[in-house]
Amino acid sequence: MNTVIQYLLKEQRLRNTRFRQAILQTLDHQASPISAPDLLRKLQISGYSINKTTVYREMDILLAKGLVEEVRFNEDVRRYELKSAHHHHLICQTCQKIEEIAFAHDLSDKEAEILATKKFKVLKHSLEFFGLCESCQKKCK
Numbered sequence: 001m002n003t004v005i006q007y008l009l010k011e012q013r014l015r016n017t018r019f020r021q022a023i024l025q026t027l028d029h030q031a032s033p034i035s036a037p038d039l040l041r042k043l044q045i046s047g048y049s050i051n052k053t054t055v056y057r058e059m060d061i062l063l064a065k066g067l068v069e070e071v072r073f074n075e076d077v078r079r080y081e082l083k084s085a086h087h088h089h090l091i092c093q094t095c096q097k098i099e100e101i102a103f104a105h106d107l108s109d110k111e112a113e114i115l116a117t118k119k120f121k122v123l124k125h126s127l128e129f130f131g132l133c134e135s136c137q138k139k140c141k
């Protein structure tokens with residue numbers, strides 16, 4: 001198992017149960033954020049006799065402990081990903097593919113500007129880009 005995950009479990013005094021480990025490992029192998037029903041399906045396909053209630057309860061614990069982050073795009077679906085370095089998402093509106101993108105300087109000067117002009121202290125931000133991925137652009141032509 002991923003050593004970062006092991007470290008976080010230990011740090012948050014969370015037991016490394018079979019289901020918890022399976023959930024974290026599945027999230028670790030996702031290229032993009034995943035919804036709870038999709039996560040449940042993947043776990044069941046992998047042979048875990050886990051139910052919906054357990055998945056939701058685990059997600060609540062992992063969210064509260066900061067191991068997992070909730071991502072919500074322009075829709076009602078909540079998706080989850082392992083908490084990692086700050087990044088943004090590129091979302092294809094045709095095939096729904098989600099890619100991560102990180103910027104070398106991100107928005108730190110904008111946050112400083114907001115503090116200066118609005119006296120508002122930014123604690124976090126999220127930013128999503130909606131558009132067409134490369135293969136969907138080709139199909140459009």
Ligand SMILES: [Zn+2]
Nearest residue numbers: 092095133136
């Ligand atoms: Zn696409």
Ligand SMILES: [Zn+2]
Nearest residue numbers: 086087106107
């Ligand atoms: Zn950012």
